[in-house]
Amino acid sequence: MSFTGFRSYFCDEQRSHCQLWAINVCRLIEANVTSLIINSEEMSDIRHALLRRDPLSAAKEVLYHLDISLGSALQSSTGPTPGLEKSMVELVEEFIFHVPKDRNIQPKRMSCVQELQLLEIMCSYFQEQSKDAIRQIIFSALFSLQGNKADESRMAMLGKLVSMAIAVCRVPILECAAVWLQRTHSAWCVRLAQVLMDDYCTLVPCAISTLQNICSASPRFCCQLITAVTALYDFSSDELTPPPALLEMLVGWITEDPRLLLLTFINTPLNSSLPLGCLEITPLLGLLRWCVKAPLAYQRCRKPALTNGHGESEKGTASEELYSKLHLSVLQVFLMLQVHLTEQNLIGRLAVLPVESVATLVEEVSRLCEKLTPFPAANHIQLALDRLAQALQVAMATGALLCAREDLRALCSRLPHNNLLQLVMSGPVVQPPPHSGPFQPNMYPHIHPGRPSALSPHSPHPVLSPHPALSPHRPLTAHTAHPSLSPHAFHPAAMAFPYRPIR
Numbered sequence: 171m172s173f174t175g176f177r178s179y180f181c182d183e184q185r186s187h188c189q190l191w192a193i194n195v196c197r198l199i200e201a202n203v204t205s206l207i208i209n210s211e212e213m214s215d216i217r218h219a220l221l222r223r224d225p226l227s228a229a230k231e232v233l234y235h236l237d238i239s240l241g242s243a244l245q246s247s248t249g250p251t252p253g254l255e256k257s258m259v260e261l262v263e264e265f266i267f268h269v270p271k272d273r274n275i276q277p278k279r280m281s282c283v284q285e286l287q288l289l290e291i292m293c294s295y296f297q298e299q300s301k302d303a304i305r306q307i308i309f310s311a312l313f314s315l316q317g318n319k320a321d322e323s324r325m326a327m328l329g330k331l332v333s334m335a336i337a338v339c340r341v342p343i344l345e346c347a348a349v350w351l352q353r354t355h356s357a358w359c360v361r362l363a364q365v366l367m368d369d370y371c372t373l374v375p376c377a378i379s380t381l382q383n384i385c386s387a388s389p390r391f392c393c394q395l396i397t398a399v400t401a402l403y404d405f406s407s408d409e410l411t412p413p414p415a416l417l418e419m420l421v422g423w424i425t426e427d428p429r430l431l432l433l434t435f436i437n438t439p440l441n442s443s444l445p446l447g448c449l450e451i452t453p454l455l456g457l458l459r460w461c462v463k464a465p466l467a468y469q470r471c472r473k474p475a476l477t478n479g480h481g482e483s484e485k486g487t488a489s490e491e492l493y494s495k496l497h498l499s500v501l502q503v504f505l506m507l508q509v510h511l512t513e514q515n516l517i518g519r520l521a522v523l524p525v526e527s528v529a530t531l532v533e534e535v536s537r538l539c540e541k542l543t544p545f546p547a548a549n550h551i552q553l554a555l556d557r558l559a560q561a562l563q564v565a566m567a568t569g570a571l572l573c574a575r576e577d578l579r580a581l582c583s584r585l586p587h588n589n590l591l592q593l594v595m596s597g598p599v600v601q602p603p604p605h606s607g608p609f610q611p612n613m614y615p616h617i618h619p620g621r622p623s624a625l626s627p628h629s630p631h632p633v634l635s636p637h638p639a640l641s642p643h644r645p646l647t648a649h650t651a652h653p654s655l656s657p658h659a660f661h662p663a664a665m666a667f668p669y670r671p672i673r
Contacts, residue, residue, distance in 0.1 A: 213257040220265050225280040228265040229288050233295060236262065240307050262312065267323035289327075289334050296342045309346035315358060325358065329365035336366070336384055344388040351394040352434060355447045356401055363398035371413045378415045385423050385430070393433040396420060397449045400456020405467040405538075412460065414489060421492045424457075424499045431457070431503050435522070436510060454500060454507075454570070455527050461497040462531065462558045464489070465550040466538040497557050501564050508568035522570040529581050532558070536584045544586075555588035563594045 216235065220228040239258055263269045266288075268279060280288065299305045313328045315321045328350075335343035351359050370381045385392045399420070403412040412420075423430060435452045450456065468489065511517050535558065539551050562578065565571035573581075579595045 213261070217261060220261070225268070226284040226287055230291060232261050232265045233291070236308060236311060240311060241304050244304060244307060259316070263320040266312070267320050267327065269320040269323060289331055292331055293334060293338065293340050293343065296346065297340055299342070305342055306346055306349060309350065313350060315354065325361060329362055332362065333366060333369045336370070336381055339384070339387055341388050344384065344391040348388070348391040348394045351398055351449065353445060353448060355445065356449050359398045359449055360402045363395065363402045366395070367399065367402070367413070367416065371416050375415060378419055382419045382422070389430055389433055390437070392423060393430055393453065394449070396431070396453040397456060400453055400460060401449060404459065405463040411467060417489065417492050421496050421499070425495060428499050428503045429506060432507060432510065450527070452522060454503060455523055455531070457496060457500050458561050459531055461493055461500060462535055462554050462561070463538060464493045465553045466535070466542060469542055469547045469550040470538070501560065504564045504568045504570055507570055511569050517569040518572065521572045523565055525571070525573050525577070528571065528573070532581050532585065539586055551586055552588060555585060556590050559588060559591040559594045
């Protein structure tokens, strides 16, 4: 075969391969389109079948299809977590949260008994699902907020489900709720915390013991719950003051195991990006806000109620002791945090307490101090400022707060005078050695540059001149003898002015 014939043969073979590849691609596209049409038709058939069922049966059927769809997608996926199709989201919203797709159709509402049965079905499903990844993705598909009118129904169902999980100790649901609290906007987290506080602190006060026992079962959930609760009760009004039973429970949790406050922070990868507006990574800032603002807030509440008797005074004393214990525990957790930051080489690189949040706290304390009468509330104001100064000192020493002394003085310029706070703003006296690194946990950067000194440990000692010779002492003259005094010289009767003994 000549070269020209060979080239013609090769081109014909290449052209035939290209035509075959194009035919296969067209067949593949046609098959995918047909699959999409079938899936769409299947969803439409499922929806029409669900419309003919009662609300409870329809909700159970949607949970079944949701588990099959997401479970199979998660097993076959090797990349990121698969999302939920729009048609499945619409089924969930219509038949579980009762938001109709068609406005002309009146939604079917479940009775209270049917709603309780649905909550029991959900509890059983999450408890029996052995794979944590599937549990998390199903929980997220059900309760991730979509920014539509179904979000209110989602929050109502979520509050009831988590409350039931606390009552019957369903740990898998509490673990899913902990992740939800970590990745959801703080406004919705506060709403969930309000529901739980109403159920276990307000409506049935004796039920607080049930909530207290959850700490050993799901510490991760309790850590996130503390963060949400401290965001809820911010002392902005009397209604937003922590209930005494809640305060006692939290102090008990933290005193028993202070590491509880760092659980979420330690288990969160550094490269994970949390959504904007979510809760703080630790409850430390919220608890610090409680300890600092509590003396001022209780003094504000005490002014119109001075005649309530000894009961209010005893409650106030008990609360003051609890806040003192809480403040000590927060300082101890800062020291534990320093160990973790040092091990991970994060000292001076990661601010656990953002400066902006500390500035907001200082502004709130300043406004509270201005509203109180200086003289009666002087001790409470000084107590609040002492706690703030101690926390700032320890947070900066342990590397949790990255703030220069000049910025700290600017932040605290509007606060009343406090000796300890002035010392913290001035900085330590001990200079770090020159061979140390850029940041030492136990050293602070100086506000003023070091003054040169002749006695510096790294400068040569100056030559001192010898002492001049001293002249000899002159002899002392002898004292004259004192006149003898009678033994009754200082008796009151011998004194020139009238004297009357004190009876």
